[in-house]
Amino acid sequence: MDFTNDINVYYLLVLIAFGGILFVGFYILNNYIIPLINDRMRMADRWMKVQLIVWIAFAVLLFIELLRVNAVITLSLVLVGLLTGWKFWGNVFAGVVIKLSGQVKKGETIEINDLSGTIKGIGFAQSLVINRDGERINVPNSLLRTNAIRHVRKKSNIELYTFTVHSGPGETVDSLKQVALNCPYISANQNIDVRRVKDQEFSVKTSIIDNAFIDQIELYFQKQ
Numbered sequence: 001m002d003f004t005n006d007i008n009v010y011y012l013l014v015l016i017a018f019g020g021i022l023f024v025g026f027y028i029l030n031n032y033i034i035p036l037i038n039d040r041m042r043m044a045d046r047w048m049k050v051q052l053i054v055w056i057a058f059a060v061l062l063f064i065e066l067l068r069v070n071a072v073i074t075l076s077l078v079l080v081g082l083l084t085g086w087k088f089w090g091n092v093f094a095g096v097v098i099k100l101s102g103q104v105k106k107g108e109t110i111e112i113n114d115l116s117g118t119i120k121g122i123g124f125a126q127s128l129v130i131n132r133d134g135e136r137i138n139v140p141n142s143l144l145r146t147n148a149i150r151h152v153r154k155k156s157n158i159e160l161y162t163f164t165v166h167s168g169p170g171e172t173v174d175s176l177k178q179v180a181l182n183c184p185y186i187s188a189n190q191n192i193d194v195r196r197v198k199d200q201e202f203s204v205k206t207s208i209i210d211n212a213f214i215d216q217i218e219l220y221f222q223k224q
Contacts, residue, residue, distance in 0.1 A: 011065065012065050012066075012069065015058075015061060015062050015065055016062075018058070019058055019062070022054065022055070022058060026051055034047065048099055049099065049100055052096060052099055052100060056096075087140075087142075088125060090142050091124075091125040091126060091140045091141045091142050092124050092125050092141075094140075094141035094142040094144065094145035094146070095122065095123060095124040095125060095126075095127075095141040096124070097145060098122060098127075098141055098144060098145060099122060103144070103145070103149075104119060104122070104127075104144055104149060105119070105122075106119055106120065106121060106122055107119065107120075110129075110149050110150060111149070111150040112139075112143065112144065112147050112149045112150070113143075113147060115129065115131065115137065115139070116131060116132060117129040117130050117131035117132065117137065118130050120136075122141075123141075124141075125140070125141060126138045126139060126140050126141055127139050127141055127144060160205060160206070160207055160208075161205070161206065161207075161208055161214060161217075162203055162204065162205045163203070163204045163205075163206070163217060163218060163221060164197070164201065164202075164203055164204075165201070165202045165203070165204055165221045166200060166201055167200050167201075167202060168200065169200065171200065171202070173194045173195070173196060173202070176194050176202050176204065177192055177194045177204075179221075180192050180194065180204055180206055183217060183220050183221075185208060185213040185216050185217045185220065186206050186207070186208060186217060187206070187207040187208065190206065190207035191206075191207070192204065192205070192206045192207075193205040193206070204221070
């Protein structure tokens with residue numbers, strides 16, 4: 001019995017080439033374009049989801065085309081892969097669900113079973129957690145997906161930083177403090193200390209959630 005259907009081999013080759021182009025394109029965007037965007041912290045989650053959706057769509061198209069090439073061989077390879085790597089693929093599926101749902105995010109401090117630490121990276125099969133002793137622990141994504149997780153919010157995660165602000169004529173300590181309160185990157189529920197250094201120069205000492213926001217805050221004050 002011939003299980004091979006009539007297909008366009010050229011279309012299959014185009015799909016494989018397209019996968020290579022996707023990989024190179026995402027690599028360039030992630031390493032050279034995204035880091036230049038000021039609001040990269042805000043768009044990080046959405047961009048990650050876009051990449052996942054694109055790769056899932058590509059994998060589905062490739063799988064369908066491979067089925068058309070030879071359904072028996074394709075299904076046999078898939079079955080063998082699932083049986084021999086069931087735990088691995090279970091972790092991969094859990095990683096995809098975590099990334100799409102945002103159940104846990106990079107930078108969060110969590111407690112799960114006897115483990116407590118900060119998530120430094122979420123991979124497809126496992127995630128990297130740094131515990132209180134600074135040890136690097138690789139946690140299977142299925143563990144993060146199926147267990148109860150306590151999200152810990154610590155005051156120690158909030159850092160103080162002093163900004164030097166050059167203002168226009170007539171700027172006062174109170175008005176500049178209000179400007180700081182309106183900044184979306186500054187912790188409004190923490191104390192903001194504004195002092196006049198010179199006639200049109202102030203120092204603003206405030207709390208920020210993450211050092212990654214420093215550039216955005218400095219740009220924000222420059223535009224005022």
